[in-house]
Amino acid sequence: MRVNSYLLPVFVSLLLHGLLIAVLGFGWEATKEPKRTMPQFVQAKLVTVDATVKKKQAPKKVDLREKRRQRELERQRQAEAERERRAALERKKKAEADKKRKAEAERKRKAAEEKARQEKERKEREQKEQLERERQSAFDEALEDEEELLDAREDAQAVMSIAQAIQQRIESVWNLPPSARNGMVTEVQINFVPTGRVVATNIVEGSGNAALDRSVINAVRKVEVFPEVADLAREEPALFEREVRTTRLIFRVEGLRQ
Numbered sequence: 001m002r003v004n005s006y007l008l009p010v011f012v013s014l015l016l017h018g019l020l021i022a023v024l025g026f027g028w029e030a031t032k033e034p035k036r037t038m039p040q041f042v043q044a045k046l047v048t049v050d051a052t053v054k055k056k057q058a059p060k061k062v063d064l065r066e067k068r069r070q071r072e073l074e075r076q077r078q079a080e081a082e083r084e085r086r087a088a089l090e091r092k093k094k095a096e097a098d099k100k101r102k103a104e105a106e107r108k109r110k111a112a113e114e115k116a117r118q119e120k121e122r123k124e125r126e127q128k129e130q131l132e133r134e135r136q137s138a139f140d141e142a143l144e145d146e147e148e149l150l151d152a153r154e155d156a157q158a159v160m161s162i163a164q165a166i167q168q169r170i171e172s173v174w175n176l177p178p179s180a181r182n183g184m185v186t187e188v189q190i191n192f193v194p195t196g197r198v199v200a201t202n203i204v205e206g207s208g209n210a211a212l213d214r215s216v217i218n219a220v221r222k223v224e225v226f227p228e229v230a231d232l233a234r235e236e237p238a239l240f241e242r243e244v245r246t247t248r249l250i251f252r253v254e255g256l257r258q
Helices: 002-031 064-173 210-223 227-235 237-244
Strands: 185-192 198-205 248-250
Touching: 064 210, 064 227, 064 237, 064 248, 185 210, 198 210, 198 237, 227 237
Parallel strands: none
Antiparallel strands: 185 198, 185 248
């Protein structure tokens, strides 16, 4: 032990001191008469050394296996951290891709809805416009028909008026033969030119009395020109061509005293 290693030097030191004191005392007594003195005692003290004093520590030996283990653990930790980083990056990329995909899907959905809405509005607008056109067309047709009807009525009235005027002029110069009898009827066809002149006269349906039929033809020829026909041909040429150029009239014998 450390205490035992210090005891031997201390003991040797005390022994040497005691010998030295003895030699000095013996030599002094040989030269002088010794005096009676009180004996002196040498007090020895045991010097103890603090057992807590530590030896200088020798450098620790490097444990290569521990060092390698620590390096392997550090490498594994770094690899795990890298895997976590990459996994987090992949999750982030996937989340961003999902977000973009959902946003694109939402955009397409809204675009499709907007397109469908616009298409619906376009169809409704076209149907409304079509109905409006049909309504307007029906109104225009009805108006046109009404106008045509009115025109036809006016034309009919005009033709009737012309026919009456022609017949009155002919009857004003018509001389009935003695053989004529009440109820006899002669239908005659007269052809006019736009100047109102008669260019042809034919019996369409005779009365059965030749003298009566000839009397109608002669009356037409006497008048020869009809101003009413000329006025109509000048003002309404289409009506003249359609209704008056060729006119049929019926002459009936009435009011004779039998």
